[in-house]
Amino acid sequence: MSSPDLQKRMVTRPDNLYKTPPGSRGVSPSRKTNKSVKSSPAPSPNRTGRSPASPDRGRNVTPERGRVKSRGNSPASSRGLTKSRGSECGSIERLDIDNNLQRIITSYNQTEDNINVVVRVRPLGDKETRNGESNVIQFPGNGQVLVDGKPGGPSGDRKPKLFSYNVAFEPAATQEDVLQYSGMTRLIEMAVEGFRCTCFCYGQTGSGKTHTLTGPPGLFGLKKTPYSDKHGLVFRSFLYMFKLIQDKPDVHFVLKASFLEIYNEKVIDLLNPGSARKPLAVRWSKKARGFFVENLFTVDCEELDDLIAVLEEGVRNRSVGKHNMNDYSSRSHTILSVHITSETPAENGVFLSRSGKINFVDLAGSEMTKKTQSEGKTLEEANNINKSLMVLGYCISSLSDSKRKGSHIPYRDSKLTKLLADSLAGNGATLMIACISPAKSNVSETVNTLRYAARAKKIRTKPIVLMDPREALILNLKREVTVLQSENDHLRSALNVYSASSAAPGDALTEKRPLVTTPPHVDLEELAKLEGPQLAELVRLYMKENEALRLDNGELYSSREMLQRDHEIVCRENERLLKKLEEVNSICCRSPMIQRPAFSADALNSSDTSTNIWTSTESEKEQGKNSSNNVPDYIEKELTKRQIGNGTGIFGHKRHNSWDERSNDSKNDRIKSSESEGKIDRKKNSLQKPLKPNGGNRRFSVAQKNLSEAAKKDFASKNSELFGSAISLTDDEDL
Numbered sequence: 001m002s003s004p005d006l007q008k009r010m011v012t013r014p015d016n017l018y019k020t021p022p023g024s025r026g027v028s029p030s031r032k033t034n035k036s037v038k039s040s041p042a043p044s045p046n047r048t049g050r051s052p053a054s055p056d057r058g059r060n061v062t063p064e065r066g067r068v069k070s071r072g073n074s075p076a077s078s079r080g081l082t083k084s085r086g087s088e089c090g091s092i093e094r095l096d097i098d099n100n101l102q103r104i105i106t107s108y109n110q111t112e113d114n115i116n117v118v119v120r121v122r123p124l125g126d127k128e129t130r131n132g133e134s135n136v137i138q139f140p141g142n143g144q145v146l147v148d149g150k151p152g153g154p155s156g157d158r159k160p161k162l163f164s165y166n167v168a169f170e171p172a173a174t175q176e177d178v179l180q181y182s183g184m185t186r187l188i189e190m191a192v193e194g195f196r197c198t199c200f201c202y203g204q205t206g207s208g209k210t211h212t213l214t215g216p217p218g219l220f221g222l223k224k225t226p227y228s229d230k231h232g233l234v235f236r237s238f239l240y241m242f243k244l245i246q247d248k249p250d251v252h253f254v255l256k257a258s259f260l261e262i263y264n265e266k267v268i269d270l271l272n273p274g275s276a277r278k279p280l281a282v283r284w285s286k287k288a289r290g291f292f293v294e295n296l297f298t299v300d301c302e303e304l305d306d307l308i309a310v311l312e313e314g315v316r317n318r319s320v321g322k323h324n325m326n327d328y329s330s331r332s333h334t335i336l337s338v339h340i341t342s343e344t345p346a347e348n349g350v351f352l353s354r355s356g357k358i359n360f361v362d363l364a365g366s367e368m369t370k371k372t373q374s375e376g377k378t379l380e381e382a383n384n385i386n387k388s389l390m391v392l393g394y395c396i397s398s399l400s401d402s403k404r405k406g407s408h409i410p411y412r413d414s415k416l417t418k419l420l421a422d423s424l425a426g427n428g429a430t431l432m433i434a435c436i437s438p439a440k441s442n443v444s445e446t447v448n449t450l451r452y453a454a455r456a457k458k459i460r461t462k463p464i465v466l467m468d469p470r471e472a473l474i475l476n477l478k479r480e481v482t483v484l485q486s487e488n489d490h491l492r493s494a495l496n497v498y499s500a501s502s503a504a505p506g507d508a509l510t511e512k513r514p515l516v517t518t519p520p521h522v523d524l525e526e527l528a529k530l531e532g533p534q535l536a537e538l539v540r541l542y543m544k545e546n547e548a549l550r551l552d553n554g555e556l557y558s559s560r561e562m563l564q565r566d567h568e569i570v571c572r573e574n575e576r577l578l579k580k581l582e583e584v585n586s587i588c589c590r591s592p593m594i595q596r597p598a599f600s601a602d603a604l605n606s607s608d609t610s611t612n613i614w615t616s617t618e619s620e621k622e623q624g625k626n627s628s629n630n631v632p633d634y635i636e637k638e639l640t641k642r643q644i645g646n647g648t649g650i651f652g653h654k655r656h657n658s659w660d661e662r663s664n665d666s667k668n669d670r671i672k673s674s675e676s677e678g679k680i681d682r683k684k685n686s687l688q689k690p691l692k693p694n695g696g697n698r699r700f701s702v703a704q705k706n707l708s709e710a711a712k713k714d715f716a717s718k719n720s721e722l723f724g725s726a727i728s729l730t731d732d733e734d735l
């Protein structure tokens, strides 16, 4: 970097810290009359002239240090805001005030759907520096944290321990860095999209949890707080959230916020604590299948200032105490929740309705009471804090242990775990920020926190968007009505086509078909106005019609299949008969005794009356006297035995079928017309003339061929008569 002002940042980060399952959306039929969120302008810019949520956010401008560059796949780059080289892990570095290159963040790839765990190491405090405390934390890179337990220190002869997280924030990391690189922005985006999200800070007392979430003590004073680079994640998240909302002018947002604390196992409403600080009950909701705080005050937040006011009010009312390790120690766990309901106009006058939520959980720090020198009230608080954190620890280790999948999770053992149950293992997305101290004197608590965080990293959640069940039902009914309407239209038109083309009046199928009552057609605009019961009735009617139409169509299909099967059988039978006929023909041909009439097409067509088309010896002529067809008796018998023909002879057998009459009629007609042309006489004459020796063989084969053709035509005609148009081997005219 040439310019000393220019900070250098190297970011390599996974892009999908939180996976958003597709298609998890809700739909509401009509717009509700909720008050919408008015996006107030972002607070006055800080001294660099940029707010975290300003359009320049993507350029990674840190308030105090100016512009920095990204070279990796950072969360910001994943949103197309910075250039990326696409590597999966790495570090972010920049020059400090003295122009030294300083690394601030290292990160590693994120497994999808697991709790996203990041670690933030605070700088050594003034007191610790004064006491000559040494730093025992090292950052090997790729989101790793090495706890250096050198012999001789308070950690004894502990070996160095290496832990790996999604992101490791080094002491130089700013509040804005945490917002940008912890995955927090994605979490807020998910909350706006309709997911239930949680960000919680965990760590020993004095490790920087409250600093990370809300900022240093005294930030929220009596006078209105201007934007400051000391503001924590909550404030910055609010800004980012409102920026997102402003970017969606078509969407109607309703924001509500609540703020509670769990102090000595009692739930106190921080927005409405009352002078007696009356505790609220935590109950199980059968409908929502989760725990909730009864009568918790929720504030409608139309503007950003409303949300900031909620934050300030809660911070003011929460329990803070002093002990040896922290002058402003949180004596309770706090949960600040922002409920985000959105309604997006969709097609057909339908609104997509989503209910997202983001929880900011500031856990009280675990304490070694010996070290904190707590006594009296502070000691009681410490014991309650430690107890509830222990239950949280049990829940986390049960959830993270794949061998104990499906085993009992002791959520009910503390109010904290009851209220965090859904964030830990439910359908939400969760970010855990483990805060640790770098001081050697805290090494054992640091290792505990890091172990805790490593366990939490193994927990898998299933983020989904929750929908109002009534709205979901109505949406489904509407979809069903539309699908059924179009399906029924299709089925009806299919039936009409069939009726028009094939079903004659009195047809068995037509008669059998039940009368289908068509329900009234409701167009999409009217559909949007209908309520649940009307929709359900409409679906019922359409389903009834659908059932009848399906039945009808089913019958038509089965009868069509039956006809196709018959057609196949007839074809096979036809072939079989033709084969048989050919066999018979060959028997006839082999016998020297048989004298066949030989019809020659050439001869028949010839006008030359002298052409011989019939061969017969004198003796055969004699035999022919006994048989009108000139077929010997034994052959005739054989044919009868094989059931070819009906016993009247191969050429003259009688077919008792209607088409015979028709074909005979047509033959007669043809004969008549031929007679009128004088052709029939020629044929008759020619039949009686002897065959010339030289043309005998040729004519014989032609005749045989013609015989086969004629027989084929006969059978085809027969089948055609039986099965309609299924068989058409020949043209009727040829017969």
Ligand SMILES: Nc1ncnc2c1ncn2[C@@H]1O[C@H](COP(=O)(O)OP(=O)(O)OP(=O)(O)O)[C@@H](O)[C@H]1O
Binding pocket: 121, 122, 123, 125, 171, 203, 204, 205, 206, 207, 208, 209, 210, 211, 212, 215, 216, 217, 326, 328, 329, 330, 331, 363, 364, 365, 366, 435
């Ligand atoms: N990253 C940081 N940079 C500068 N100062 C910090 C940082 N983190 C913490 N501190 C300071 O350390 C002190 C203790 O921090 P904080 O109160 O946030 O700890 P805590 O974890 O919330 O403690 P407790 O559990 O007792 O509430 C505060 O004075 C805070 O300003």
